[in-house]
Amino acid sequence: MSCGPVCTNLGLKPGQRLTVKGKIAPSAKSFVMNLGKDASHLGLHFNPRFDAHGDVNTIVCNSKKVEEWGAEHRETVFPFQKGGIAEITFGINPNDVTVHLPGHQFTFPNRLGLSVFDYFDTQGDFTLQSLSWE
Template sequence: MSMELELKNVDLRAGDQLKLKGTILHDAQRFQIDLGFDADDLALHFNPRFHDDADGAVLVCNSKTAGCWGDEKRELHNPLQRGSDVKIVLKLTGDMFEVELPDGQEVQFPNRDGMDVISYIRVRGDFKLTSFKIC
């Protein structure tokens, strides 16, 4: 069963972190963590996929401006496993987003539009969220 958490009017800035804990569903196809201004303006779309047609298990990062997707950044090493408990930490550094994964891997993605305040967070897909913390 896929879930969705959507938060509006958040105030995340450079130096802030978003820590998520949860369980990836046993039959997961994908889930996503979005940070931005709203659903049409995303500074970071972090999208682990477990059965991508092109690359199999892959981590996809992207941004969306005025409803239009940018160029995907694909990480072919996806340490996330179906059925596992995970902790994912998203760090805002200003010009970059850093996503810290359970095996110590860190995925970096540029803040393409220079968004200095993140006011929108969405977590959805084949993921059971058990803990959500902004610090």
């Protein structure tokens, strides 16, 4: 999976939001956005899958502590289109992350108990166009 930009020292705390905009490849199979402390401690692994790992049009979320993955969480609402533009906002809360998608939102628990999210990266069939936080 190709790796995009990596951001460190973000300092995202509860009450703040990270908005990601980009273009999905026309032949996309999947893409990933990771939020956490660092590459080994991911509070949220966000993985929309068009057709990958046995999933079709499914968003798979997980967390990772060192090399240990947690239980996968699947969302069946899939607002992404191959070749389209994606805008996703991650709202940081004390106990979870709210993922805002076009026409849908869901929460994912902060399993690692992170008080600050310093790390963000993108991978796969997605080209980052802008990143903003407030």
